[in-house]
Amino acid sequence: MRTEYPSKHEIVRAWHVIDASDAVLGRVASRAAMLLMGKHKPTFAPSIDTGDHVIIINAAKVKLTGNKENQKVYRRHTGYPGGLIETGARKMRETRPQRMLELAIAGMLPKTKLGKQMYRKLNVYAGDHHPHQAQKPTPLAI
16 A cells, blocks of 8 residues: 655645634644644645644733742853853743744744744734734634
8 A cells, every 4th residue: 555645735734714803822822733733634644744824812811820920931042152041931921922832832833844844834823803804814712
């Protein structure tokens, strides 16, 4: 039996909208990562990007369980000696709330060129408006 691999012309990409208000961060991120990779499709192939486009709105209203609001720390490095920058989840929500979801989803995608290509199909917005109405996205419940 032969394994069927879809060609680039056979891949149909849909657009999905996820409302993250009052949803748990990890559950939204795992659902979005699955859609971006295309694992929900019967034509999924690990070496081909068969995923859909994902729009996440209301990223500022995403929920963190437990005491993560006070204890979770996001770390990044400037590249200079002593350049470690730590930001708490509360401050991250105030300054760049969409970055919380972007980091969570990027951590669930492959760390390859293919994963970067999948990540480019992600759009996260802090509010409830997005400029992708022309693509006719379908709402997705979490």
